[in-house]
Amino acid sequence: MNDDKLMKAAGQLSTEISPERDLWPDIAAEIEKPARRRWTPMLAQAAAVVLLIGASSTVTYMVTSKDGGSGPVIASPDMVFEQASFGNRYSLGPGFQDARNSLVAELDFELQRLSPESQEDIAINLKLIHDAIFDMNNALEEDPENLLLQERLLRTYREELALLRKVSGLTRNIMMRNDI
Amino acid sequence: MAALLTAVRSDYSQVMAISSTDVIADESTLIQQAQRSNAQAFEALYRLHIDKVYGICLRMTGNVSEAEDCAQEAFIQAWNKLEKFRGDSAFSTWLHRIAVNSVLGRMRKSKREQDRIMAVTESAPVTVTTADTGDMRDLSEAVDRLPQGARHVFVLHAVYGYSHDETGDMLGIAAGTSKAQLHRAKRLLAQQLKQQGFEA
Numbered sequence: 001m002n003d004d005k006l007m008k009a010a011g012q013l014s015t016e017i018s019p020e021r022d023l024w025p026d027i028a029a030e031i032e033k034p035a036r037r038r039w040t041p042m043l044a045q046a047a048a049v050v051l052l053i054g055a056s057s058t059v060t061y062m063v064t065s066k067d068g069g070s071g072p073v074i075a076s077p078d079m080v081f082e083q084a085s086f087g088n089r090y091s092l093g094p095g096f097q098d099a100r101n102s103l104v105a106e107l108d109f110e111l112q113r114l115s116p117e118s119q120e121d122i123a124i125n126l127k128l129i130h131d132a133i134f135d136m137n138n139a140l141e142e143d144p145e146n147l148l149l150q151e152r153l154l155r156t157y158r159e160e161l162a163l164l165r166k167v168s169g170l171t172r173n174i175m176m177r178n179d180i
Numbered sequence: 181m182a183a184l185l186t187a188v189r190s191d192y193s194q195v196m197a198i199s200s201t202d203v204i205a206d207e208s209t210l211i212q213q214a215q216r217s218n219a220q221a222f223e224a225l226y227r228l229h230i231d232k233v234y235g236i237c238l239r240m241t242g243n244v245s246e247a248e249d250c251a252q253e254a255f256i257q258a259w260n261k262l263e264k265f266r267g268d269s270a271f272s273t274w275l276h277r278i279a280v281n282s283v284l285g286r287m288r289k290s291k292r293e294q295d296r297i298m299a300v301t302e303s304a305p306v307t308v309t310t311a312d313t314g315d316m317r318d319l320s321e322a323v324d325r326l327p328q329g330a331r332h333v334f335v336l337h338a339v340y341g342y343s344h345d346e347t348g349d350m351l352g353i354a355a356g357t358s359k360a361q362l363h364r365a366k367r368l369l370a371q372q373l374k375q376q377g378f379e380a
Contacts, residue, residue, distance in 0.1 A: 010338035016231035031259045
């Protein structure tokens with residue numbers, strides 16, 4: 001058989017051949033399996049965020065543990081500041097912790113420069129804030145993903161920080177007047 | 181009477197043209213539905229194309245069991261990649277390429293598996309297709325006995341009509357290599373067929 005005949009004969013071979021059995025049931029079983037979750041860029045980003053939060057939390061925990069920060073911070077014999085916490089799943093960033101610890105450490109000294117009435121007002125306000133923080137932390141331990149609770153707890157910590165700064169600002173003004 | 185026959189033939193060809201367009205339109209709709217994870221639409225596409233896909237798998241592997249596995253794998257891969265099909269080529273061409281990759285992938289998997297496929301090919305009765313009869317059946321069996329490289333090129337180029345560029349692209353070889361393998365295949369086939377009593 002020469003080349004031309006061979007090629008012509010090859011072109012006449014059947015190109016469509018029916019399989020001896022129906023292959024669809026096996027294919028259907030395979031494609032109807034629950035889809036495996038694909039590693040999409042969005043999932044990768046979410047995983048990166050989770051990793052970042054986890055790493056940040058771990059670093060925060062290590063920093064606060066090293067400083068002996070797991071215990072309460074005592075500002076004065078009358079005022080005890082519990083270590084700032086955020087439910088049992090998250091923790092507050094080191095920047096916040098440092099600012100708060102620094103203000104709490106100075107609070108006793110600062111309060112002594114204020115009148116007894118002012119000291120009492122501040123103590124009452126701080127107690128209200130601490131009670132609220134305590135209640136919200138307990139609630140967050142039960143429901144760690146509750147966004148409303150998280151937001152309120154953050155806002156309360158910000159109020160505490162603002163109050164502490166206000167005390168510091170008040171005494172700074174007094175010192176300035178004394179200087180004059 | 182002749183005029184009547186002409187008219188009838190003309191009408192018939194129009195009907196055929198319409199139904200052919202409808203088939204293409206139907207396939208396009210089925211593809212769109214299957215792209216939205218409609219398994220029933222994909223089954224319809226399977227029914228439309230299984231003979232072509234199985235055909236190329238059987239011609240390339242020369243073994244019924246391997247061809248079934250390759251065809252199944254090709255359709256599973258097609259389902260998984262369906263959202264990437266943009267219609268730049270015909271759906272059947274796209275499926276063919278997946279089927280060829282499926283065959284090549286299986287053969288590349290391991291040397292042991294290749295040996296097993298070759299052993300089965302050499303010992304078992306080769307391509308059994310009711311479509312090929314007489315001389316065609318002898319040719320078909322001779323093709324199945326070709327070495328793998330020469331067989332793949334011969335099947336894609338001589339049987340399925342792909343150019344050397346297309347064949348080379350599908351098989352991951354140069355067009356020149358495809359030509360060389362075709363030459364080898366033709367020489368080996370001529371020898372085999374001569375031994376079986378076929379003369380030019």
